[in-house]
Amino acid sequence: MHEGRRVTAKDVAQAARVSRTAVSFAFNDPARISQQTRQRILRVAEELGYVPNPIARALVRGSTRSLGVLLPQDIPLVMENPYYAQFLVGLGQVCDREGLSLLLVPPLRSSMRDAIPYAAVDGFVVCGLATDRGEITELRRRGVPFVLVDSDELPGVPSIEVTEQAGIAELVGHLLELGHRRLAVLSLPAGGSGSSVPVGPLARRMAGIADALGVVGMSLDHPDVRVVEVASTRAEGYRATSELMAGPRPPSAVVALSDILAVGALDALRDLGVDVPGQVSVAGFDDLPEANWVRPALTTVRQPIQAKGRVAGDFLVASIQGERPHSGQVLHTALIVRESTGPVHPSASG
Incomplete structure (x- = not known):
């Protein structure tokens, strides 16, 4: 009967001997018609292969769900x-x-x-x-x-x-208490295409690092603190850590502002034959499931x-x-x- 074209609400209405409004009520506002009428409309719609248009349904309901x-x-x-x-x-x-x-x-x-x-x-x-x-x-x-x-x-x-500022400050404080002073920070481009952390939150994380460094008389400008901006991917964590370890005065600890960067850092250190944490410590931020799966398991800041x-x-x-x-x-x-x-x-x- 309707082969070659889409079955419409008008077709259902004619076959069920009801108005188009009743068809609309059957699918969008069942309380407006009797249960018997609704069941007849739904049965006819199924027989004809009628599928309500989701855009039209959204317009009727005033909601897309x-x-x-x-x-x-x-x-x-x-x-x-x-x-x-x-x-x-x-x-x-x-x-x-x-x-x-x-x-x-x-x-x-x-x-x-x-x-x-x-x-x-x-x-x-x-x-x-x-x-x-x-x-x-x-x-x-x-x-x-x-x-x-x-x-x-x-x-x-x-x-x-x-509370990322307090969280990262506690993490860096933990590293400083362990005696680390040569730190590499794998940061993220502020609001750039590779960042999952925009300007404000990123600034708060960097402020937290500065807070912790200030306790021991250091700052982000200290010559033994290296801040490197990288996209938040495992490959970028690997690349940045490899370059840092090849440079002068390599870090004794790597602080990554995302766990996925930290996992990349662990990959790089393993391939370089560097013992973690015996020679270099690594820490992240997020506490993704991967943080507990990698070896060694990752020290990190858990955000919910x-x-x-x-x-x-x-x-x-x-x-x-x-x-x-x-x-x-x-x-x-x-x-x-x-x-x-x-x-x-x-x-x-x-």
Whole structure:
């Protein structure tokens, strides 16, 4: 009967001897029609092979039943960093509970702002907004709720933050207590394409390192402190550590601002025949599952990544449902000492 073209709601209405409005109610607002009528419509729809258009359904309901994750990088680069997998687990748990779908929204033509109008979602979790280049204005113009994560704080915008300055200060303090003074810091480009940490959070981590160094009369400008900016990938951790170890006065400890960089550092030191932690200590930030799998197991700063995703999802769902937006929440870090850090080697103490 309808071979060669898509079956429409009009076809279902004619076959079921009801109005098109009744067909719409059957799929989108069942309480508006009798159970008997709805069952007849659904039976006819199945017989005809009718599948509701999801865009049309969203227009009828005024809702897509989807949350958007506005990303600071293209999806392939984002997925190289296991941090995002953990974050999406937490956010996905909220979606499962609420019966929502999740849409990853990468930059469009390198612009997070340009991607916002094209995402069919009811609200956004905005990740890693380095500097507001019109994204907040565009989100407000669109009129959908949004939550900031791993972003610079903005007045009046709900956000989820982490005590990263205190966390990294505790980690570096741990290394200093072990006698380390020649430190290499594998940092991240501030808000660049290879960074999962935007300007504000990155600045807080660097401030935490400076806080710890100040306790022993050192600073980030000290000649024995090397800060190297690299993209947050395992390969870049490997490359940077190899170059540092080949240079003059190689570090006795490597502090990576992400675990995936630290794992790359461990790879490089193993290939160079350098004992960890006997000759060089390595520490990271995140406490990804990989931190406990590598050998030696990685000393790191644990941030509650999955909890961050859950809280962001809870805030966003509450706002979509009409509740007053949360002002934000601060989640706490913890130092996790494992086997990759130890006392400074005598040859590196001078």
